[in-house]
Amino acid sequence: MPFIEIKNLRYEYYQPGCEDESSPAIKDVSLSIEKGSFVAICGINGSGKSTLAKSINGLLVPTSGKVFVDGMDTADDSNIWDIRSRVAMVFQNPDNQIVSSIVEDDVAFGPENLGIDPAEIRRRVDDALTQVGMYKHRNKGAHMLSGGQKQRIAIAGAVAMRPECIVFDEPTAMLDPKGREKIMKIIRQLNSEGITTILITHFMSEACQADRLIVMKEGQVYSDCTPMEFYSDGELVKGAGLELPPVIELRERIRQHGVDIPSTVTDENTLIEFVEKYR
Amino acid sequence: MAIEVKDLQYTYSPGLPGETKALDGVSFNIDDGSICGIIGHTGSGKSTLLQALDGLIKPSDGEIIIDGISLTDKETSLVDVRKRVGIVFQYPEYQLFEETVAKDVSFGPSNLGLEGDELEAAVRSSIELVGLDYERIKDKSPFELSGGQKRRVAIAGVIAMNPGILILDEPTAGLDPTAHKEILSMVKRIHETRNIIIVFVSHNMGDVADMCDKVLVMNEGRIILDGTPRYVFGQKDVLDEIGLGVTPAAEIVGRIRERIPEIDSDVLSMEEAAASLAEFIKRKRS
Numbered sequence: 001m002p003f004i005e006i007k008n009l010r011y012e013y014y015q016p017g018c019e020d021e022s023s024p025a026i027k028d029v030s031l032s033i034e035k036g037s038f039v040a041i042c043g044i045n046g047s048g049k050s051t052l053a054k055s056i057n058g059l060l061v062p063t064s065g066k067v068f069v070d071g072m073d074t075a076d077d078s079n080i081w082d083i084r085s086r087v088a089m090v091f092q093n094p095d096n097q098i099v100s101s102i103v104e105d106d107v108a109f110g111p112e113n114l115g116i117d118p119a120e121i122r123r124r125v126d127d128a129l130t131q132v133g134m135y136k137h138r139n140k141g142a143h144m145l146s147g148g149q150k151q152r153i154a155i156a157g158a159v160a161m162r163p164e165c166i167v168f169d170e171p172t173a174m175l176d177p178k179g180r181e182k183i184m185k186i187i188r189q190l191n192s193e194g195i196t197t198i199l200i201t202h203f204m205s206e207a208c209q210a211d212r213l214i215v216m217k218e219g220q221v222y223s224d225c226t227p228m229e230f231y232s233d234g235e236l237v238k239g240a241g242l243e244l245p246p247v248i249e250l251r252e253r254i255r256q257h258g259v260d261i262p263s264t265v266t267d268e269n270t271l272i273e274f275v276e277k278y279r
Numbered sequence: 280m281a282i283e284v285k286d287l288q289y290t291y292s293p294g295l296p297g298e299t300k301a302l303d304g305v306s307f308n309i310d311d312g313s314i315c316g317i318i319g320h321t322g323s324g325k326s327t328l329l330q331a332l333d334g335l336i337k338p339s340d341g342e343i344i345i346d347g348i349s350l351t352d353k354e355t356s357l358v359d360v361r362k363r364v365g366i367v368f369q370y371p372e373y374q375l376f377e378e379t380v381a382k383d384v385s386f387g388p389s390n391l392g393l394e395g396d397e398l399e400a401a402v403r404s405s406i407e408l409v410g411l412d413y414e415r416i417k418d419k420s421p422f423e424l425s426g427g428q429k430r431r432v433a434i435a436g437v438i439a440m441n442p443g444i445l446i447l448d449e450p451t452a453g454l455d456p457t458a459h460k461e462i463l464s465m466v467k468r469i470h471e472t473r474n475i476i477i478v479f480v481s482h483n484m485g486d487v488a489d490m491c492d493k494v495l496v497m498n499e500g501r502i503i504l505d506g507t508p509r510y511v512f513g514q515k516d517v518l519d520e521i522g523l524g525v526t527p528a529a530e531i532v533g534r535i536r537e538r539i540p541e542i543d544s545d546v547l548s549m550e551e552a553a554a555s556l557a558e559f560i561k562r563k564r565s
Binding site: 043044092147148173174178241247249253257258272276278 | 320455456482531535538542549552554556559561
């Protein structure tokens, strides 16, 4: 049985006073996610990717269809604590997620709510802060930290709950390139330790680090394959309204200059090999 | 209108344990009608510089002259400065507060004394300039718009004050690729229509090379490079050293040149890279 199973999910936001906004955020999505996998979700704004993410840990309950986490139905109220202790979420803006003024208090918030023994909480908080490289900042005020550091605290808060799965909803959108790299390193590390990882992102370089890429468009799954398969198909990428990877864009432009460059050129190495033939 | 900055210094918490020198002898000029990019890491002093340009902070030393007015002169009224300089902060959509889009965009110009038809005309033209339909959107609540639309409304609120200098601090941060492109073409449109100075802060080297005619590179409170995109992005070693890198096209071509040095090194955009590689292949083939 897959860890997450979504069957014919439909979700409509009720918007008071906006009768014309009745088109559902998610129309009909069915997919399953295996334990331990690293799945990226891409798509332009309004494609339904955040709605999909929030449906996974029961923040949103399907309008119709079913979402199962580890076999538990998210629509069943009695499951909600079990589901949220298995699936944690990290949002785009850490300021929306940090609740305490001191770093270690904030990280302890999740496990405290799970009713865990204080000595165990201490251990988990220390472990989680070490994992994100923020242990030495444990006694600082959260407001004294940079955006990237705050995001690492938010991740530590999720990690301290020892979830089986973490859903990251554009965790690096507000960070600079260096901060983004650090967060991605932590995400890869967590996944290699067995945490099922779902990463929503606009950055192709981040999506390419996943094993599988689900692209959403207009509330439906537009494509579901490996990042390599998706990004090497220029037409597919354009159809989703996404940006082409630099090498693919270059390949398409070289073609427009009348050079017959094969579709097997998908990354820097294959491009270099191709050009070298003419040396 | 032009910007002249001479030997600017700024220190946060002077004399306290957290003392930090954010600007350390910054000097540069920006000519009338220029789009000037500023790149640099978080903590390089970009935000401090932007705030100084709008008179939000007073530099400890040095001079800023905008349109012949010295910002650093005690006699200068800040209203005169802010009429000339419009600043759009990161995530400007968080600044929206009014009941309707039209009221929100009116806030700035009405504070500068505009009213009646004149005010409405300023609001209408700015909303249209950012690419929104004035009649359809003016009575909507800004909070029911999409992220990209909200951001454009916030930018309209600044350009409605008709500034001669528009500062945009990472205007595309957090947007999806489609909205990203829309914001860039909006910036170009504002520049063409109003012919004003635009100061464009970004982490995206491709965008900076594509949009700007001048680039300033900041590191540890100093300007370490100042010139055209072609000059600045030609200094790969300097940029690599501070961890900034060049444009994606130059990056790829640089890697190919390690193997085939005869390929043209002077490329900035994808189109130039494609033209150069296609030319090389065709020449070798014949």
